[in-house]
Amino acid sequence: MKCFAVHSYKGGTGKTTLAANLAVIYARMGHDVVLLELDFQAPSLHTLFGVRGRDAYMNDYLSESATWDDVLVDLGDNYDLDGLLVLGFSNPDVDEIRKQLAKDRKWHMQAISQLLVLKERLRAEGFDYVIFDSAPGVHYSSVNAVVASDFTVVVAKIDNFDFDGSIALIDQLYNPLERRAFMLFNKVVPPLLTGSRPAISTAEEVFKDKAEILGFVPCYCDVPLAMGSEIQALSQPDGPFATRLQQVAQKIAEIDVAAKHGT
Amino acid sequence: MIRAVCILDQGGVCVYSRIYDQSLADPQLMGSLISALSLFSRETMGDELRAIRSGGHLIIVSDTAPITTMVVADRAEDVTSELVDAITLRFLSRYAHIIKRGGELSALREFDAVLDELIPLGKTAGGLIEPRTPLDSLALIDLPADLRDLAVLLLRERELSATDAARSLSVSEVEALEMLHRLVSLGVAGLRMEDGRVVFFL
Numbered sequence A: 001m002k003c004f005a006v007h008s009y010k011g012g013t014g015k016t017t018l019a020a021n022l023a024v025i026y027a028r029m030g031h032d033v034v035l036l037e038l039d040f041q042a043p044s045l046h047t048l049f050g051v052r053g054r055d056a057y058m059n060d061y062l063s064e065s066a067t068w069d070d071v072l073v074d075l076g077d078n079y080d081l082d083g084l085l086v087l088g089f090s091n092p093d094v095d096e097i098r099k100q101l102a103k104d105r106k107w108h109m110q111a112i113s114q115l116l117v118l119k120e121r122l123r124a125e126g127f128d129y130v131i132f133d134s135a136p137g138v139h140y141s142s143v144n145a146v147v148a149s150d151f152t153v154v155v156a157k158i159d160n161f162d163f164d165g166s167i168a169l170i171d172q173l174y175n176p177l178e179r180r181a182f183m184l185f186n187k188v189v190p191p192l193l194t195g196s197r198p199a200i201s202t203a204e205e206v207f208k209d210k211a212e213i214l215g216f217v218p219c220y221c222d223v224p225l226a227m228g229s230e231i232q233a234l235s236q237p238d239g240p241f242a243t244r245l246q247q248v249a250q251k252i253a254e255i256d257v258a259a260k261h262g263t
Numbered sequence B: 001m002i003r004a005v006c007i008l009d010q011g012g013v014c015v016y017s018r019i020y021d022q023s024l025a026d027p028q029l030m031g032s033l034i035s036a037l038s039l040f041s042r043e044t045m046g047d048e049l050r051a052i053r054s055g056g057h058l059i060i061v062s063d064t065a066p067i068t069t070m071v072v073a074d075r076a077e078d079v080t081s082e083l084v085d086a087i088t089l090r091f092l093s094r095y096a097h098i099i100k101r102g103g104e105l106s107a108l109r110e111f112d113a114v115l116d117e118l119i120p121l122g123k124t125a126g127g128l129i130e131p132r133t134p135l136d137s138l139a140l141i142d143l144p145a146d147l148r149d150l151a152v153l154l155l156r157e158r159e160l161s162a163t164d165a166a167r168s169l170s171v172s173e174v175e176a177l178e179m180l181h182r183l184v185s186l187g188v189a190g191l192r193m194e195d196g197r198v199v200f201f202l
C-alpha cells in the first residue's frame, strides 16, 4: 500500500483537483483507492464528487464520534470503475469549520492517532492507495496528514511564493519528520513549457538536492471551466489533463515506500 | 511510599532527579538545603548526615564521593540501606565519568529506567507519571529523530509495554524500555503499573 499526502505551502495550487484525479486514475486502473479529505478549513471534495448531506464526516471519525465505517463511502460503482474508490469527506458546514479551528492540542493528538489506526486498517483490508487531500500550510491537520503518510506530493505553481514556501516546508517540516517530498508543478502557463524553458530549468535547479520532481502540469482552461464539479479523469479520461496526470500517477506508483528518507 | 530520588554532585547541585510526587519542592532547592545541612552536621557533630525529617517526609542521605544520593520517603521502612546503596552504585557505575568531568547531563535521564527496576512503581507515590504535554504532530517534529518511530507507534496504539514496543520496532526490550523512558522524561508520555508491568501511555 502507498499512502501519500497532497500538500502545498499556499492554497489554491490544485491539491484537491489533482488528488481527486489521481484517485480516479488509480481506481480506473483497477486499484483499490481511498481518498480522505483532511482539509477542514475549506472542504471541497463533496462539491467535486457532487455528494451532499452525509451523516458522518472525517471530523466525526477523528473525534471518535463515528466509526470509519460510518464515514467512508465507496463511489467506485457510481462511476463504473474497476477498483474501489472510497471517499471520506470533511464537514462543509460553516459552524463545523469554526469548531474545527478551536480544537486543542489534545484533540489533534487524538486525531493523528485515529488517522494512524485507520491507515493500518486500510492496509489490512488490502487497499492499494490511500491519498490525503490536505490543507495548505502548517495547520495541525496538514501536519497530521504528513505524519500519517509515507511521503508527500507537494503541489506548487511556478512562482517564487511557491518555490520559497515549498523549500521551507521541505526544510522545516518534511525533513525533520523524515518524509520524502515529491514536487508536482501545476497550473504551469503553457509558454513556460515550450522553447528554451528557463522557468522549468529554474525549478529543477531550485529543487535539485531537495526533492524529486514528479512533473509539470500545464494550466488548462478546461479545468476551471467545469466550475469545480467535474473530474477530468472521469469526464475526459483521454483529454490532455488526464493524460498528463496518468504519467504522474505512473511515477508515483514507482516510488519505493520502503526506502528510508535520504537513502 | 517513595516520593523522590535526587543525586547531587559535590557542589550540592542536583544533577539528576526523579520526582514521583509532583507536590514536592523543586529538586534544586531541596538539593541546596540538603547539602547545606549535610555540611553543617559534619562540621558541628563530626558525623555524616543520614536522615532528616521535614514536613512529614523523611529524607535519607548517603554520601559517596563524588555524589550524594537523596531519597524522599514517608517512613523509614520505605527505604532500606540496600536500596540507597544500589541506587548510588548503579548511578556511579554509569555516570561517574560524566560527574567528574562535567559532561552532558541529559544522558543521565536514562537512569529513569534503572530506577524503575530498583523501585517498583507500586512503592512510589501514585505509581503513575502523567504526560505533561500532548504528543501532537508538532511535538513530534521536536522529538529526537531516534524516538520518532516509537512515538508514532505509541500514537497509534495509545498505550504500550516495552515488550510490545520491542516487538513492533524489532529492537531489544532494553532498548525499547530506555526509549520509552526518554519519552516520559520529555513529558510526552506517561507511565503506570498494571498487573505488575509498566505500561506507557499518552
Ligand SMILES: Nc1ncnc2c1ncn2[C@@H]1O[C@H](COP(=O)(O)OP(=O)(O)O)[C@@H](O)[C@H]1O
Pocket: A008, A011, A012, A013, A014, A015, A016, A017, A018, A044, A186, A187, A188, A217, A218, A219, A220, A221, A223, A224, A228
Ligand atoms: N492544471 C490546472 N489548470 C487550470 N486550473 C486548475 C488546474 N488545477 C487546478 N485548477 C483550478 O484551480 C482552482 C483551485 O484548485 P483546488 O484543487 O481547489 O486547489 P487547492 O485544493 O490546492 O486549494 C480550481 O478552480 C481548479 O479548477
Ligand SMILES: [Mg+2]
Pocket: A015, A016, A017, A039, A042, A044, A133, A134
Ligand atoms: Mg483543497
